[in-house]
Amino acid sequence: MPKNPASHAPIEVGDGAAIPNKNDAGLFTAWRIAFFGAIFVSLYLAFAKPDPYYEIFKFVPDGVLVTFKVTLGAILLATCIGLITGLGRISDNRFINGAASLYVEVIRGIPLLVQIFYIYYALGRFVKIPDMLSAIIAMAVCYGAYMGEVFRAGIQSIPKGQMEAALSLGMSRRQAMRQVILPQAFKVVLPPIGNEFIALLKDSSLVSILAVSDLLRRGREYASETFSYFETYTVIALIYLVMTLFFSKLIGIMEERLNAGK
Amino acid sequence: MKLLRTLSAAAALLAALSLTAFAAPKSIKVATDATWPPMEMVDTNKQIVGYDIDFLKAVAKEAGVAVEIKNTAWDGIFAGLDSGQYDAIISSVTITKERQAKYDFTEPYTSIGQILVVPKTNKTAKVIADLKGKKVGAQIGTTGAMEIKKVAGVELKTYDEIGLAFEDMAAGRIFGVVCDEPVAAHFALQKKEYKDKFKIVGKSFTKEAYGMVVKKGNKDLVALLNKGIKAVKAKKLDAKIHTKWVK
Numbered sequence: 109m110p111k112n113p114a115s116h117a118p119i120e121v122g123d124g125a126a127i128p129n130k131n132d133a134g135l136f137t138a139w140r141i142a143f144f145g146a147i148f149v150s151l152y153l154a155f156a157k158p159d160p161y162y163e164i165f166k167f168v169p170d171g172v173l174v175t176f177k178v179t180l181g182a183i184l185l186a187t188c189i190g191l192i193t194g195l196g197r198i199s200d201n202r203f204i205n206g207a208a209s210l211y212v213e214v215i216r217g218i219p220l221l222v223q224i225f226y227i228y229y230a231l232g233r234f235v236k237i238p239d240m241l242s243a244i245i246a247m248a249v250c251y252g253a254y255m256g257e258v259f260r261a262g263i264q265s266i267p268k269g270q271m272e273a274a275l276s277l278g279m280s281r282r283q284a285m286r287q288v289i290l291p292q293a294f295k296v297v298l299p300p301i302g303n304e305f306i307a308l309l310k311d312s313s314l315v316s317i318l319a320v321s322d323l324l325r326r327g328r329e330y331a332s333e334t335f336s337y338f339e340t341y342t343v344i345a346l347i348y349l350v351m352t353l354f355f356s357k358l359i360g361i362m363e364e365r366l367n368a369g370k
Numbered sequence: 371m372k373l374l375r376t377l378s379a380a381a382a383l384l385a386a387l388s389l390t391a392f393a394a395p396k397s398i399k400v401a402t403d404a405t406w407p408p409m410e411m412v413d414t415n416k417q418i419v420g421y422d423i424d425f426l427k428a429v430a431k432e433a434g435v436a437v438e439i440k441n442t443a444w445d446g447i448f449a450g451l452d453s454g455q456y457d458a459i460i461s462s463v464t465i466t467k468e469r470q471a472k473y474d475f476t477e478p479y480t481s482i483g484q485i486l487v488v489p490k491t492n493k494t495a496k497v498i499a500d501l502k503g504k505k506v507g508a509q510i511g512t513t514g515a516m517e518i519k520k521v522a523g524v525e526l527k528t529y530d531e532i533g534l535a536f537e538d539m540a541a542g543r544i545f546g547v548v549c550d551e552p553v554a555a556h557f558a559l560q561k562k563e564y565k566d567k568f569k570i571v572g573k574s575f576t577k578e579a580y581g582m583v584v585k586k587g588n589k590d591l592v593a594l595l596n597k598g599i600k601a602v603k604a605k606k607l608d609a610k611i612h613t614k615w616v617k
Contacts, residue, residue, distance in 0.1 A: 232541030319527040332511025
């Protein structure tokens with residue numbers, strides 16, 4: 109028995125994280141400073157020094173659109189691949205399990221840039237794939253492997269009792285997976301998937317090595333003609349920053365919504 | 371103590387070197403983008419070779435300086451000069467007004483022109499404008515890319531290396547490539563994978579001159595290199611280099 113009776117005070121059990129992050133509250137969150145700061149700097153540069161900053165901002169929007177399309181296409185495809193791979197990795201079927209594991213091991217071991225090159229130029233010799241599509245496929249194939257691991261960890265984090273309970277209620281394994289395990293796992297994997305999403309958005313700049321006119325390539329085209337490298341890369345960095353911050357907020361909101369329904 | 375001694379020895383050596391720097395031949399660092407065969411490329415022995423490289427070596431010999439060649443990506447080769455990572459560029463750089471506004475050039479050392487390469491299956495195209503509504507490729511930031519941009523209705527695709535543009539044309543994603551005439555000849559007429567697939571159409575349609583590039587205001591280096599170029603031309607060494615690399 110401890111001698112200090114105060115340690116016997118009842119412990120309150122509430123909802124939410126065990127260790128709340130106090131720095132996420134208040135008017136000046138890191139997110140707000142970064143997001144509005146980047147927008148402010150962009151506007152300031154565009155107005156204070158229109159040549160070259162305004163010119164650069166005028167030159168790159170179609171690149172932003174391409175980056176956006178590649179990212180969105182790749183994330184959708186990668187999530188599907190990831191889910192299938194994740195399920196494959198926990199499958200009892202040796203063949204399915206082996207195939208999924210092999211995919212993860214091989215893809216994780218090859219740099220994304222090499223994969224992008226490979227899929228674009230090597231596959232291009234045999235089948236005619238439009239450049240945008242092959243960029244999306246390359247990104248999705250790579251990120252699918254990482255997402256597969258995220259899904260596997262998420263599914264495995266759901267206690268065994270959940271599956272046992274569902275089975276004892278007379279559900280089939282497939283039903284239990286779809287209606288009991290996956291909805292819970294989805295909540296768990298949302299934050300790491302958000303991370304992957306943002307990493308993918310930034311890595312999509314690698315497709316500029318293919319003649320895909322994404323944000324980075326548009327910037328490089330501008331810089332290589334005007335020689336204003338410093339200014340162009342400043343603008344490119346600001347735009348990527350605003351985009352990633354915007355998406356990280358979006359994912360944060362989704363997370364909150366899901367947790368509210370607990 | 372030992373470290374101190376080494377350091378002071380190194381300092382003394384440096385001082386001695388800087389004192390004799392005026393007398394002894396200077397060493398300059400020169401950047402090139404070795405993806406532009408036959409002008410500059412990396413051979414199977416990992417050596418940087420080509421027309422420009424031979425020319426640079428001849429110039430350096432005539433001018434009495436040692437050179438160190440640095441392989442650099444074309445995209446950003448000028449930025450590297452700005453930030454002082456090397457003293458000069460020899461990389462098939464066409465002397466243009468825009469570039470002259472930002473950098474200093476030596477006098478021209480050879481002249482070339484832009485030319486169009488298309489797949490052999492295309493029987494009609496003669497000039498870039500014949501490829502309206504189609505994609506045409508060039509290396510990023512080259513005069514070839516600028517020529518394509520001038521033609522309305524043709525979509526320019528830019529590549530990091532000219533070899534990738536030819537590879538993309540072989541895959542059927544683009545319908546023409548514009549580059550310097552010797553480079554086009556190398557890819558379309560000599561490379562065995564492409565010989566049966568591509569052809570050069572028409573004659574070169576621009577008149578351009580290559581120059582070596584130095585940072586704006588570096589008059590001493592320009593004078594030194596010009597002295598070398600004059601001597602090389604006077605001894606007709608440039609003609610020899612030309613026959614060696616350009617067929």
